[in-house]
Amino acid sequence: MVESVRTQAQSKMPAGPAIKGKLSRDDLIMRGGMIVIALYLVVTLAMPLYVMFSKSLSTYRFDLSAFEFQVSDEAGNFDGTILNGAALNEQTGAFDKADLNTNADGRLGVTEFFPEFSFRSPVQYQIRSIAEDGRYLVGSTLYTGTEWQQLDSNTFRRVALRPTQSRGLSNFTEYFSTPALTNSIKNSLIIAAISTVITVGLSFWFAYALNRSCMRFKGVFRLIAMMPILVPSLLPGIALVYLFGNQGMLKELLFGASIYGPLGIVIGSVFFTFPHAFIIISTALAISDARLYEAATSLRASPWRTFWTVTIPGARYGLISAAFVVFNLVITDFGLPKVIGGQFNVLAVDIYKQVIGQQNFEMGAVVSVILVIPAIFAFAIDRLVQARQVSSLSARSVPFQPKPDRKMDRIFLIYCTLIGLFIVGILAVCQFAALVKFWPYDLSLSLKNYQFNRMDGGGWAAYYNSIKLGLLTAVIGTAVVFFGAYLVEKSKGFRTGRAIFQGFAMLPMAIPGMVLGLAYIFFFNNPDNPLNVIYGTMAILVVSTVTHFYTVSHLTAVTALKQMDGEFEAVSASLKQPTMKLFARVTVPVCLPAILDISIYLFVNAMTTVSAVVFLYSTDTALASIAVLNMDDAGDIAPAAAMGMMIFYTNAGARIIHLIASRGILGRTQAWRTR
């Protein structure tokens, strides 16, 4: 017997276990880390968005069949006839179906069901709800439950039914049947499109002048072009009020047109999106192959023809990318249209109006869902274009060197000076406005507008909170983002996990700050959520800011990490060194320039963002950018300008410190780069 088993085993070898590389402790740590950071993105992004989406489907409706009535005769005797609300409505035709859809605050009077109702009559009424969760008001007192309430006529007219909650698409139907709301879609798209064309056009020539001419003062212009990034998007709005408002300094230039509306939004948008477009286009123009130009010259192509056949095609990906970035920034911006938009409604402001003005959270969620669509669309196209961008610079390329051309250089200098004046002018106007005592009646200078503690909006504490938020965001955000990027970039295997992570890391770019903020209210302000404790604290502001600006930071980190050869990991593994040691000893020091860039990016944006935090700050965590918004809202425009300029100086200071620190640290850690 033993024998037979043995022979059997020899003839039929059992299939051995599939050979699978054993995960080392290192791999486990890496995967564990990746899962932790992926979970962070799920909790701070995917789940809140899901909750918000389901909120947009949460509807309110008067369920008439859940209410019953009895009517007495003139002597006050009831004959026991019970009338159902739905049946009454059918008889009297008091409300049609659309009237019964409402919002959370809906109330429905019931006297219309009784055509002979008079509040002076001695007739008595009884009302009850037959559903346990049915709600109705008598005056302003809430009644629930199925007890009959007897009321005299005069009290009965004060009865109002309350809606019950259900799910469905009726919020969307209501949205699309309200022209006051749907107009905003068109408005937002138009504004974004016009601003995009203008900004991309202006910044293209600006970038062209800086990269392809021998104009003087290039360094200064580059610096000026980056200035708008340092201020909240609503600051140009304030400057425009001082320039072109009814008491504006240059009001006559508008020939009677009003700055409050699309005109103001477009000018302000061009200002705050200019640096974003400029960086992208400038990068695209910086790389070019001089051989193409030589070929064009030898083929006797006119400069005009060369421009259209060589320059533009070379920069086309940059141009398209810049266009979609600008489009996205403008359509999701909230601060600027709030300050200067006047009666011109746009989607982002509608969300604010629905939530803060009317406490209609469901409709706020609907508008958010609508706003996400164009934003995601623009984002997707941008990603597609970026993916198609192949390196046009091969090893054999010869970098293009612009040749001096006195006439062209002078034209470019004039052009750049005009743009520079526009940018510096806007900031100068804000600073001037902040220092004037009482525009336009008392032009003496004073520091009165800096007494922020005398205004609503958070006072100086808000300013210090902003710096705190900036530093926390920079430190925590950089750590999370860079570590996450490292894990994704350098883990072995685990393809699907990495791909999913990459997808999550890209998503924040497409989600407007307002939408993220609103989603956070729904998600974190839920008593059943164990993370509820961070609601109303600095922590939620840090989380929302890090998440909102995750994508660009992540891309910066990935780019830096891609430059590092995978052999570092292989070498460290063969030397039996833990990956984390490699990470701390080699990767971080090598990538230090990128890490510093990420941290300054996060700091500056945390200082200026309004949309990501406007729904989330609390009294103790008021922020400078929010103070600008709120002081402007209260009509304290000069103090708002003063606070805006404080943000500017702080960010400028941070940039200078960043520059010095970079030089110092790089000098010590990057010495290996030069031999």
Place this chain on the structure above:
Amino acid sequence: MNFKLKGALGALTGVLMATTAIAQTELTVYTAVEAVDLPRYKEAFETLHPDITINWVRDSTGVITAKLLAEKNNPQADVIWGVSATSLLLMKSEGMLEPYKPEGVEALKPSFYDSEDPPSWIGQDAYVGAVCVNTIEAEKHGLAMPTSWKDLTDPMYKDMVIMPNPNSSGTGFLDVSGWLQIFGEEEGWAYMDALHNNIARYTHSGSKPCKLAASGEVPIGISFAFRGAQSKSEGAPIEIIVPSEGVGWDMESAAIVAGTDDLEAAQKLMDFAVTKEANEMYNQSFAVVAMPDVAKPVEHFPEGLEEAMIENDFEFAANNRARILEEWQKRYDGKSEPK
């Protein structure tokens, strides 16, 4: 073992002592009162009750209301202080307020507290609608001083009037519900149709119109008297007009949030809210307060303000709010194209 036990006991005693030392009741109070006014209420109340500490959470009325409604199932606040009665009625109708009859509430004017017994809310002071007119700009444009709401529909004021959007400002809603009560529904809407032709634009906040009038950006701002008085004291060239038909108003009011952990302390704060001392403090910023014969004239406030206040039906305003706002939006927000 023994050593460990001792240590644990020691730690426990320490914790216990610490808790007795900080047996301080902390009240979270949501408020929309001006930031500068808060310290004096806090100080006066905490002197009276040294065992209670007030933690303010301050924001504009709209934001505070949104916050309270959002937290409906998980209230963070113990007391609401200085938030509009319209908002509190909204919360009452959601069953969010804890009825309590403060000691001495009968001394207040009857229109200044909830008529139900026990009342769910008590009023503190009234903020009253008014019109701010910039005298310099009025002269420059040759505008006559308006004296009534009807005057403002005169074509001479075309694009010269600014008012808050009721869909984003409580003050705006106070004006609209005021007109609907003064003129009646039909005539009220007709009045707003006419006024709309003269409106330069609608602002998001209730104080901005008066500030804009003060700086001459728009000559006439429909706002409230308190804001006007404030601007005037800062030297703005404005005149505060109380329209002859009467003015809408709302009040800063206080209530206990149902489900508070510190009901007793919350009730003490409500008791304080109806005292003469508190009313005198309201009077420092507001010309009309809940307790009769307390208010002294406040500088720069227009005369005859209290007499001009309409008999405001807050229940009407609260129960018809959704409908009125929808109608307003349909009529005026849709025509949002710039002029």
